Amino acid sequence: xxxxxxxxxxxxxNGRLKHFLTIEGLGSQILTxxxxxxxxxxxxxxxxxxxxPLLRGKTIVNLFFxxxxxxxxTFELAAKRLSADILNINISTSATSKGESLLDxxxxxxxxxxxxxxxxxxxxGAAHFIAGNVxxxxxxxxxxxxxxxxxxxxxxxxxxxxxxxxxxxGRLRVAIVGDILHSRxxxxxxxxxxxxNTGDVRVIAPKTLLPTDIxxxxxxxxxxxxxxxxxxxxVIMLRLQKERMQGALLPSEHEYYSLYGLTEERLSAAxxxxxxxxxxxxxxxxxxxxxxxxxxxxxxxxxVTYGISVRMAVMSMVLGRQPEPNESGAH
Amino acid sequence: MxxxxxxxxxxxxxxxxxxRTSSIYIADGKIIAIDYQPDGFQADQTIDASGLIVSAGLVxxxxxxxxxxxxxxxxxxSETRAAAASGITTLCCPPDTDPVIxxxxxxxxxHRKAAKAASTLVLTLGALTNGLKGQLLSQMSALRAAGCxxxxxxxxxxxxxxxxxxxxxxxxxxxxxxxxxxxxxxxSAGGCAHDGPVAxxxxxxxxxxxxxxxxxxxxxxxxLETGVKAHFGRLSSAHGVELIRRAKERGMDITADxxxxxxxxxxxxxxxxxxxxxxxxxxxxxxxxxxxxxxxxEGVIDAVCSDHQPHDPDxxxxxxxxxxPGISALETLLPLTLRLVDHQVVPTFxxxxxxxxxPAEILGINAGVLxxxxxxxxxxxxxxxEWQLDPAxxxxxxxxxxxxxxxxxxxxxxxxxxxxxxxxx
Numbered sequence: 001x002x003x004x005x006x007x008x009x010x011x012x013x014n015g016r017l018k019h020f021l022t023i024e025g026l027g028s029q030i031l032t033x034x035x036x037x038x039x040x041x042x043x044x045x046x047x048x049x050x051x052x053p054l055l056r057g058k059t060i061v062n063l064f065f066x067x068x069x070x071x072x073x074t075f076e077l078a079a080k081r082l083s084a085d086i087l088n089i090n091i092s093t094s095a096t097s098k099g100e101s102l103l104d105x106x107x108x109x110x111x112x113x114x115x116x117x118x119x120x121x122x123x124x125g126a127a128h129f130i131a132g133n134v135x136x137x138x139x140x141x142x143x144x145x146x147x148x149x150x151x152x153x154x155x156x157x158x159x160x161x162x163x164x165x166x167x168x169x170g171r172l173r174v175a176i177v178g179d180i181l182h183s184r185x186x187x188x189x190x191x192x193x194x195x196x197n198t199g200d201v202r203v204i205a206p207k208t209l210l211p212t213d214i215x216x217x218x219x220x221x222x223x224x225x226x227x228x229x230x231x232x233x234x235v236i237m238l239r240l241q242k243e244r245m246q247g248a249l250l251p252s253e254h255e256y257y258s259l260y261g262l263t264e265e266r267l268s269a270a271x272x273x274x275x276x277x278x279x280x281x282x283x284x285x286x287x288x289x290x291x292x293x294x295x296x297x298x299x300x301x302x303x304v305t306y307g308i309s310v311r312m313a314v315m316s317m318v319l320g321r322q323p324e325p326n327e328s329g330a331h
Numbered sequence: 332m333x334x335x336x337x338x339x340x341x342x343x344x345x346x347x348x349x350x351r352t353s354s355i356y357i358a359d360g361k362i363i364a365i366d367y368q369p370d371g372f373q374a375d376q377t378i379d380a381s382g383l384i385v386s387a388g389l390v391x392x393x394x395x396x397x398x399x400x401x402x403x404x405x406x407x408x409s410e411t412r413a414a415a416a417s418g419i420t421t422l423c424c425p426p427d428t429d430p431v432i433x434x435x436x437x438x439x440x441x442h443r444k445a446a447k448a449a450s451t452l453v454l455t456l457g458a459l460t461n462g463l464k465g466q467l468l469s470q471m472s473a474l475r476a477a478g479c480x481x482x483x484x485x486x487x488x489x490x491x492x493x494x495x496x497x498x499x500x501x502x503x504x505x506x507x508x509x510x511x512x513x514x515x516x517x518x519s520a521g522g523c524a525h526d527g528p529v530a531x532x533x534x535x536x537x538x539x540x541x542x543x544x545x546x547x548x549x550x551x552x553x554x555l556e557t558g559v560k561a562h563f564g565r566l567s568s569a570h571g572v573e574l575i576r577r578a579k580e581r582g583m584d585i586t587a588d589x590x591x592x593x594x595x596x597x598x599x600x601x602x603x604x605x606x607x608x609x610x611x612x613x614x615x616x617x618x619x620x621x622x623x624x625x626x627x628x629e630g631v632i633d634a635v636c637s638d639h640q641p642h643d644p645d646x647x648x649x650x651x652x653x654x655x656p657g658i659s660a661l662e663t664l665l666p667l668t669l670r671l672v673d674h675q676v677v678p679t680f681x682x683x684x685x686x687x688x689x690p691a692e693i694l695g696i697n698a699g700v701l702x703x704x705x706x707x708x709x710x711x712x713x714x715x716x717e718w719q720l721d722p723a724x725x726x727x728x729x730x731x732x733x734x735x736x737x738x739x740x741x742x743x744x745x746x747x748x749x750x751x752x753x754x755x756x
Contacts, residue, residue: 101649102653121650123651124534124650124651125535125650126650128650129651133648146534147536148534149534212537213528213531216528
């Protein structure tokens with residue numbers, strides 16, 4: 001399992017989404033299908049009766065090895081609106097380091113006869129590892145693995161952009177600002193934006209927060225915020241974690257804000273109808289000014305709402321598939 | 332003492348660069364004649380080597396046997412047998428065992444267990460500093476007396492440069508070669524892959540080339556000042572090769588090796604988190620891999636080693652960064668080195684010398700040369716025999732190899748150590 005060259009471990013033999021681990025390697029057709037399906041669920045979510053019976057009888061396990069509120073609860077809500085049963089399991093990494101290996105943990109949970117694991121883990125590649133080692137009838141959705149990927153977050157961001165800017169990504173300039181080095185969200189966003197042929201994808205960060213050869217992922221690099229966001233249609237701010245000061249990556253939050261904080265004044269360099277996004281949680285006064293976060297160009301709270309529809313879309317696509325012969329027999 | 336005849340083999344001698352069909356006469360653990368049968372020689376045992384290549388036994392500069400300390404992964408007995416089956420007649424074990432090889436008792440323990448296994452000869456490197464902690468000098472003279480052929484701090488850091496300088500000076504005083512695995516601990520700590528596009532895409536913490544080059548540069552300056560004899564092991568980068576090249580051009584008496592896997596794999600082989608490709612130093616770019624090959628071709632790199640690191644299966648069963656680095660590599664040392672000939676990196680003679688006479692010279696031992704009066708350590712292999720690597724069929728207890736399923740040509744048929752046949756198929 002481990003050694004297999006598994007770019008498309010995510011797809012079944014008919015090319016349908018079996019696991020959702022990374023945007024990389026998925027075509028625009030699948031991404032568009034996710035967006036269109038999410039659009040139909042967005043209508044469900046706006047109705048008074050918010051539940052559909054699509055996944056009745058399915059069991060989904062939220063398997064979080066790393067703390068999360070927003071992502072976990074939106075997955076939970078999405079599962080409930082699809083009428084699935086959902087179980088929340090929070091395993092602090094210290095518990096696994098006490099002796100039980102990740103593989104042992106998985107085998108124990110698998111014995112509970114569930115259909116899907118939604119996984120968050122601090123190691124890059126954890127979701128791939130889990131997908132490669134679970135019973136064949138179980139699907140895995142990556143809810144964030146290390147610095148590698150956070151594909152549902154990226155899709156809800158794309159969904160937000162599409163709702164605000166329309167379907168033609170070719171004419172858009174999107175700037176992603178902040179700690180690219182440690183960001184799984186940025187990596188997934190970059191893949192998704194490029195898969196959908198976005199005209200100009202930029203990353204803006206100090207040199208200490210940029211990974212080596214990030215240009216190879218299809219982005220233009222800027223170290224200066226002013227230049228980078230000029231005429232942008234979309235500005236995506238990333239959270240700056242306080243630990244970054246300890247690693248000597250930055251001198252202080254104050255200095256970071258003075259150079260890379262998104263203020264009303266700086267935002268004026270972008271297009272007049274620019275939208276401002278943030279995957280949350282926000283550090284006001286560190287990466288973004290409150291006036292911007294709460295201002296009329298901010299779509300930050302819409303992102304959270306859309307997150308439910310997008311996660312419903314992914315879950316229903318993955319679990320609504322006709323199972324293949326090699327996936328049966330486990331129940 | 333048994334007399335052994337290896338008859339009608341193709342004898343490849345990298346030192347004299349000659350090839351001929353001939354026979355080798357062995358008595359008292361030594362080669363007593365080649366080509367001509369000595370008067371009164373009667374073989375107790377004959378190996379028919381028709382169609383087979385007879386070379387000096389292979390000498391591996393770096394193989395971890397996991398004993399003492401990690402016997403659940405492998406042990407001296409299992410690994411020396413796997414080595415013998417791979418044509419390796421001498422191997423050198425670095426000091427990072429548990430307990431560390433920093434006192435004579437540990438050296439003696441390893442040598443005693445190796446003697447009991449009666450297979451590949453095991454040499455040891457002593458620790459440069461006590462416990463490999465980089466603070467206090469080890470008892471180098473006592474370690475040397477106990478049999479250590481050199482001294483090393485492995486990949487463990489010596490943070491204080493003055494201590495490193497003194498350790499080198501003291502090693503020089505004891506007539507010991509220092510074996511350096513160049514790594515700047517602070518530049519590599521926490522990293523698990525080459526700091527390049529693949530690590531960036533996969534979100535793995537990178538190890539920059541500077542982790543190697545900063546350590547090489549620092550060591551070179553101290554070698555110059557202390558006059559210690561030094562060997563750089565496990566080079567991984569084009570810039571690292573370049574630093575060694577320049578040092579040699581200025582006349583410094585240093586040597587270098589590369590692990591065989593670095594010549595065939597690069598960062599791309601990590602693919603989608605293939606933990607079998609988690610090694611330290613990391614697999615670097617295609618350009619680095621080509622520079623390592625060029626370094627071999629030009630003699631900047633003197634030898635190829637296995638860098639054998641056998642693991643239990645669990646060690647590789649986790650998300651990439653949480654897996655343990657290393658490859659079980661004894662069984663691919665000869666076939667990968669022979670593949671360098673197919674890839675026209677080096678001719679057959681040089682290929683064999685990279686894994687026999689050159690490492691023997693680096694270790695300062697009487698081995699690796701096929702000549703009269705030399706120890707009868709031989710590797711007899713079928714050059715054309717094709718085989719496919721199946722991890723389950725490996726003799727090492729570590730089945731962790733990224734080369735599973737690869738097709739190789741060249742299979743060891745007999746291994747002779749000190750005139751004794753220790754392996755045959």
